[in-house]
Amino acid sequence: MINIFAGAVGLGLIWGIVTLGIFISYRVLGMPDLSVEGSIVTGAAVATMLIISGAHPLLALLGATLAGAAAGTITGFLHTRLKIPALLSGILTMTALYSINIRIMDGRPNVPLLRTDTLLTPLVDLGLTRDYAIIVIALAAVILVVGALRWFLTTEFGSALRATGNNPHMSTAQGINTKTMKLVGLACANSLVGLAGGLLAQYQGFVDVQMGIGAIVIALASLIIGEVIFGRTTLLRSMIAVVLGAIVYRIIIAMVLEAGMAATDLRLFTAITVALALWLPSARDQIDIISRRIRHKAHTFGQSGDDSKQTGQTG
């Protein structure tokens, strides 16, 4: 059980970085960005191929980050310059990336990363298990990313980025080029997703062209779980919350699998979780209206009873 737990935390930290990417596109910019399903693979593929060709694993991560940024730029270009709706732009990039990713992987759908040094190697040599090694590495990455985002989003430029997502009319009126902001925001979001892909490949020891499927829903689930449990009062708090949300999500998954759920049912489980979580805010109102309706009916029923009594008396 403790082993499953450690694995879940490591994976959760990596997915926490994906979730921070979604935090930027979905929360800060208010755009559902589906390109992450492709850019996470791009990051993994670039990192894997770089390591195989002898590059330092850290350099491989840098490559993964830049490749993710490039993917986000494509989505941003389609959306802001060609005026294609955000959702569709993401789908187009995701689709195109499938082919590009296989090209990066030398035409193969799956590339193993065996018997090569990765970021985990030095820690494993020190006697840590892979699960603990990735916790150390991913935690360091999360701290760096959260710190960098916290700095970036409170600069003049970052404030303009937040304003763009919050009120585009006001932003334009205040001289902000909202197109550029969206483009930069999407590049930024996907650079994080690429970075996470690079870490994931090194942890798992392979890249698979299918590994991104469902990424958007997993990240959304993590984001919402994190916000609901840990709150979103400040920027820093929100960011820490969504990373913790990703860890909680992984632990939940590990537990339901342990309890005997078929791995193939996971996506259904995740989709239902996200649907319920997205429903939550309006659910309160709906339940409130239903209860008011019931009380109203009970009240009217009582009154009409009185009415009939009155007519009975007069008649």
Next chain:
Amino acid sequence: MLALNKVNLSFNTGTVNEVQALKDLGLLLEQGDFVVVIGGNGSGKSTMLNTVSGTYLPDNGKIVLDGKDITFMPEHVRAKYVGRVFQDPMRGTAPDMTIEENLALAHRRGEKRSFRRGIRAAERTQYRELLSRLDLGLEDRLNTRIGLLSGGQRQAITLLMATLQNPKVLLLDEHTAALDPKTAAKVLEISVHLIEESYLTTLMVTHNMADAIKYGNRLVLMREGEIIFEATGQQKASLTVPELVDKFISAGVEVLV
């Protein structure tokens, strides 16, 4: 100085819904002119302001600001010279950002946004001072999210944001129309104060005839995309509400008083 020269603008060109919203529109504002714009619904008032701000680009014609042709200058670039307050109080501010963050965004209008801090300490003192002059008790709430404020408070802050960088032209499009009468009067008073203090060149749209007479040094009446009546200085000051309503009626504009 702002000049609109034979500006034409049509919507839905080439369809059955084609509307010519501006027809050979010409208007010249000297530095410090405070022009009140009136006219019936759909007469093109908002469209005129939106071509000045760059929200709509004209079919033809020319818009010149301080000698610079801005006809096709992109909206966000033009924002450097243009302060705006919209009718909808939700439009002018970022609701999830704080009062000081909103003011800081406006403070950098027309400047390059770099990777320095979004707000510097010295600014806070300045903002507190500006807010206290509004007399709405907002000076102690710099860190309050704008979304928690009332429409009137938001409009007052939007006014501050629009004037913080001394715009070359200030555009007010029925900016008090969504407020209750008392708040509307207060916000209008703040507007006039800010305009007179900095001698701002202003275009203000209103449907309130009394306000139209009381404020500004010029008045223009629009119909179907054209300016059909104009009053300046003494002539404007001596206008009465009934006279103005007559102008409306003789212009074929239906009015309810």
